Amino acid sequence: MSNPNENTPAPATPSDFIRDIVAKHVAEKQYPRIHTRFPPEPNGYLHIGHAKSICLNFGIAHEFGGICNLRMDDTNPAKEDIEYVESIQTDVNWLINGWADKQLGLKSKGKTPEAISGDGKRDFYLASSHQPTTNVEPFYASDYFDQIYDYAEQLIEKGKAFVCDLSPTDMEMYRGAPDRPGKDSPFRNRSIEENLDFFQRMKAGEFPDGARTLRAKIDMASSNIWLRDPILYRIRHTEHHHTGARWCIYPLYDFAHCLSDYIEGITHSICTLEFEVHRPLYDWILESLDLPRVLPKQYEFARLSLGYTVMSKRKLMQLVTEKLVTGWDDPRMPTISGIRRRGVTPEALRAFAYNIGITKYNGLTDVAVLEHTIREDLNKCALRRLAVLRPIKVIITNYSEGKIEELDAINNPEDDSAGKRKIPFSRELFIERDDFMEVAVPKFFRLKPGGEVRLKYAYIIKCDEVVKGAGGNLIELRCTADLDSKTGGETANRKIKGTIHWVSAAHTIDAEVRLYDRLFTEAEPEKDGRDFKSVLNLHSLEVITAKLEPSLKDARAEHRYQFERIGYFTLDKDSTLGKLVFNRTITLKDTWAKEAQKTN
Numbered sequence: 268m269s270n271p272n273e274n275t276p277a278p279a280t281p282s283d284f285i286r287d288i289v290a291k292h293v294a295e296k297q298y299p300r301i302h303t304r305f306p307p308e309p310n311g312y313l314h315i316g317h318a319k320s321i322c323l324n325f326g327i328a329h330e331f332g333g334i335c336n337l338r339m340d341d342t343n344p345a346k347e348d349i350e351y352v353e354s355i356q357t358d359v360n361w362l363i364n365g366w367a368d369k370q371l372g373l374k375s376k377g378k379t380p381e382a383i384s385g386d387g388k389r390d391f392y393l394a395s396s397h398q399p400t401t402n403v404e405p406f407y408a409s410d411y412f413d414q415i416y417d418y419a420e421q422l423i424e425k426g427k428a429f430v431c432d433l434s435p436t437d438m439e440m441y442r443g444a445p446d447r448p449g450k451d452s453p454f455r456n457r458s459i460e461e462n463l464d465f466f467q468r469m470k471a472g473e474f475p476d477g478a479r480t481l482r483a484k485i486d487m488a489s490s491n492i493w494l495r496d497p498i499l500y501r502i503r504h505t506e507h508h509h510t511g512a513r514w515c516i517y518p519l520y521d522f523a524h525c526l527s528d529y530i531e532g533i534t535h536s537i538c539t540l541e542f543e544v545h546r547p548l549y550d551w552i553l554e555s556l557d558l559p560r561v562l563p564k565q566y567e568f569a570r571l572s573l574g575y576t577v578m579s580k581r582k583l584m585q586l587v588t589e590k591l592v593t594g595w596d597d598p599r600m601p602t603i604s605g606i607r608r609r610g611v612t613p614e615a616l617r618a619f620a621y622n623i624g625i626t627k628y629n630g631l632t633d634v635a636v637l638e639h640t641i642r643e644d645l646n647k648c649a650l651r652r653l654a655v656l657r658p659i660k661v662i663i664t665n666y667s668e669g670k671i672e673e674l675d676a677i678n679n680p681e682d683d684s685a686g687k688r689k690i691p692f693s694r695e696l697f698i699e700r701d702d703f704m705e706v707a708v709p710k711f712f713r714l715k716p717g718g719e720v721r722l723k724y725a726y727i728i729k730c731d732e733v734v735k736g737a738g739g740n741l742i743e744l745r746c747t748a749d750l751d752s753k754t755g756g757e758t759a760n761r762k763i764k765g766t767i768h769w770v771s772a773a774h775t776i777d778a779e780v781r782l783y784d785r786l787f788t789e790a791e792p793e794k795d796g797r798d799f800k801s802v803l804n805l806h807s808l809e810v811i812t813a814k815l816e817p818s819l820k821d822a823r824a825e826h827r828y829q830f831e832r833i834g835y836f837t838l839d840k841d842s843t844l845g846k847l848v849f850n851r852t853i854t855l856k857d858t859w860a861k862e863a864q865k866t867n
């Protein structure tokens with residue numbers, strides 16, 4: 268027998284300038300093993316930009332037989348919280364699910380890291396992930412506070428760091444500006460002994476917040492402002508979510524980050540472009556210490572900016588605290604948890620990360636790219652169901668009262684193995700309000716007075732009468748069915764231009780359906796300094812009660828559904844036994860592109 272996959276071309280391996288660098292290092296055997304990390308600060312929920320970084324870092328480790336650590340970059344206790352630590356862990360696990368268990372170095376309980384081969388490649392992005400996964404346990408920068416403190420003392424002993432008593436305002440004045448050199452702090456030339464003594468007393472809690480800092484002694488005249496004697500440690504009498512009350516001094520990001528990378532044996536420290544100017548400091552700190560092992564190197568790529576979206580955690584936090592959305596996991600949010608709740612699969616998000624690629628130039632990614640990826644993915648896996656969102660009643664006058672037929676319906680035309688199900692047909696049905704026009708425009712191939720349409724999986728019907736109430740409102744349509752026109756019947760193949768969906772009135776179940784749309788009306792919500800909240804889409808959520816085919820009473824959260832001719836839907840966590848709630852993940856077609864065409 269021939270192999271059905273024989274002619275399928277091998278999937279492309281992701282390729283970009285960072286992977287090229289890593290591939291070169293692998294070829295030159297520069298490192299015993301490639302080691303990356305994803306280092307979020309637990310001060311908010313992860314967003315789709317972080318997903319890009321997660322896919323890049325875990326992807327590279329996977330493709331080159333290496334390791335990727337999840338590390339909480341938790342050096343700022345005032346802004347961090349255990350809730351964020353937990354959500355980050357959940358989101359990373361969800362995104363790399365089915366793949367993490369093949370990862371080494373992930374601090375997974377009871378598992379010893381061991382090398383894997385570099386095969387798989389693109390399947391990380393595109394493969395579906397049904398295997399149970401090992402829970403990825405994070406590393407914490409705060410677990411290294413003792414070591415980082417020791418490194419700070421070593422810098423002092425080498426005359427490369429000093430305790431500074433300048434107030435924050437004075438320090439600002441001394442710093443200079445990008446076009447103007449700074450001035451040396453009057454405390455810069457303290458003796459090593461004095462510096463050590465003060466630093467130890469800072470640690471012991473002798474001084475209040477802001478009284479003193481530890482600073483690197485580099486060059487106040489440097490054209491790179493980050494090299495102008497940057498602060499390494501500050502006093503902050505605040506409890507930390509991971510270390511409790513142990514510390515009252517905390518290292519700053521620049522100091523903790525490169526050392527955490529070193530401590531974990533990271534080889535490629537990959538971050539976004541805004542850190543490019545920090546790179547000389549990253550190298551200076553590591554090179555100023557006598558570190559015996561190979562030093563990590565930093566590489567920068569362009570962050571994801573997405574149309575119709577704000578991305579920074581601070582702004583997303585504002586949407587949450589000002590109750591402009593229902594929470595971090597509101598399905599309109601660009602957070603990983605929001606996207607998940609909306610019904611997007613991890614496979615789609617990984618495919619998106621793959622599709623957009625990695626570059627060195629900041630730019631705006633069209634949200635249509637994300638939407639297209641989601642549709643492609645859901646088209647493959649979603650179970651087809653019939654549901655009517657805005658119902659009108661149809662009576663089939665020539666169909667016996669009380670008669671019920673069970674008709675065959677296909678679960679997924681893209682996947683034969685999904686099989687068929689039965690749907691009940693009876694005299695009284697609901698169809699979509701939009702599928703009927705009393706005075707039809709040309710090329711309207713759905714139902715109109717005197718016109719015919721096919722009911723999906725069932726009969727061809729003809730509209731004989733439009734019944735209206737006293738106020739002229741539409742009450743029901745009275746139709747006759749061509750009773751030989753269903754599958755297997757004499758007129759089954761009669762050509763009819765339109766096919767519409769329906770549900771049997773007596774059998775439907777009501778469900779709350781939440782129709783989500785983009786959160787902003789403008790592609791660049793913050794363009795020209797505009798307040799992003801001024802362009803919130805006031806119609807980003809519409810809640811309706813829809814009529815669903817009865818099989819949906821067994822809907823499951825892990826399944827995706829296509830309500831035929833409408834869009835993709837998923838069960839929301841607000842569902843209860845008595846009341847189903849569905850989220851619309853996305854419409855079947857890009858309705859915004861159509862709108863844009865109209866206005867052009």
Ligand code: ATP
Nearest residue numbers: 306307308316317319320538539570571578579580
């Ligand atoms: P934000 O600026 O959105 O608040 P952040 O940079 O403060 O995010 P971190 O927790 O520090 O968030 O980010 C963790 C990692 O994710 C960093 O390596 C950072 O470079 C990367 N990252 C953050 N935002 C994006 C983005 N939009 N695209 C790609 N990577 C990102």
Ligand code: MG
Nearest residue numbers: 307308340520
């Ligand atoms: Mg940051």
